[in-house]
Amino acid sequence: MAWVLKRIGISLLLVWVVASIVFLAIHLVPGDPAELLLSQGGAAPDQAAVDQLREQLGLDRPLMAQYLRSLGEVVRGDLGESLQDGSSVTGEIVRRLPRTLELIAAAALLALITGLPLGMLAALRRGGIADRLLSIISAAGLALPVFVLGTLMVLLFAQTLHWVSAGGYVPLAQAPGKHFTLLAMPAAAIATGLFSAVFRITRASVLDVSWRDYVRTARAKGLSRHRILTRHILRNALMPVVTVVALHLGTLLGGTVLVEYVFNYPGLSGMLVDAVNARDYPEVQGVVLVISVLFVTLNLAVDLIYGALDPQVRNS
Incomplete structure (x- = not known):
């Protein structure tokens, strides 16, 4: 219990x-957000209006006062109001x-x-040929940036072949078919990097387990190839795969930032890009x-699972 509380x-x-x-x-980035908001029309804002807006937004207070106020609101679950339209x-x-979580789960x-x-x-x-070809594809998946892949997918499948729309979002309840069609390309773009990692660790793990003593013993006993593969090789080879997937799920959050922007997908990361542009x-x-x-x-859950499976982790 002490180890769990420590991790938390x-x-x-x-x-x-x-x-x-x-x-x-x-807050240390140069530029006045109040002046930026008032000058969106192109004309220079009146200084009195800027000062009034700064006071209204609490930007005239000392930095430490703004920090403590912001921290207290976060603890209460209040993340403030948008400077653009005043929405929560x-x-x-x-x-x-939920849209971003669905995109990550699909990927x-x-x-x-x-x-x-x-x-x-x-x-x-x-x-063999399959091994070499798949290895080349996985290497390309690791090397190709996700925003480049997303852009190429839009050019090929949407602009050239006209198979799907270039981007957007439709609620599942409104049109299930359209919903999954629009989800497919961004999910595939994000999944490419994880696919390469899963492919490589699965290949390496299966090769390693295939030469273990218990597998050679199973072959000597005359067990069928299917039984050896499912009961002895696959079961033991999956543990490193689970580790890799758990560690890479967090990186999928980062991959959604550019993908949602490329595909005009209104998720959490797209909201972040728009907010940064608007200061x-x-x-x-x-x-x-x-x-x-x-x-x-996510990382806490992985730590707790490892601690439950391996007592040595709890002593580290």
Whole structure:
């Protein structure tokens, strides 16, 4: 129990550090957000109006006072109001968060259902044409940036072949077919990197397990190839794959930032890009804080699972 409480405490500390860094980084960037908001029409704003807006937004207070106020609001679950339209940041995040989580889940599922069987196939056909071709594809998937891949997919499937729309979002309840069609390309773009990682670790793990003593013993006993593969090789080869997937799920959050922007997908990361462009401090802080909480929570869950499976981890 002490180890669990320690891990939870470290996770909360990490969230606080990230929130503090984001607050300071945003507020120390040159430029007055009040002046920026009032000058969106192109004309220079009146200084009196700028001062009034700064007072209204609390930007005239000392930096430490703004920080303590912001921290207290976060603890209460209030992420403030958007500087652009005055809407609730918490409400907008709650509306967009399920879309980003659905995109990440679809990408992870797509990477698993392709990376696992193809990794096993490459290991079983080691040195063959399939192994070499799949290895080249996985290397390209690791080397190709996700925003480049997304742009190429839009040019090929939407602009050239006209198979799907270039981007957008439709609620599932409104049109299920259109919903999954618009979800397919961004999910595939994000899944490419994870697919390459799953493919490589599956191939390496299956090759390693195939030469273990218990596998050679099973072959000597005359067990069928299917039984050896499912009961002895695959079961033991999956543990490293689970580790890789758990660690890479957090990086998928980062991949959604550019992908949502490329495909005009109204998720949490797209909200972050728009907020940064508009210098909307509350929205930037709120989105980054939520993403940080998701990332830390995922890593905490992985730590707790490992601690339950391996007592040596709890002593580290």
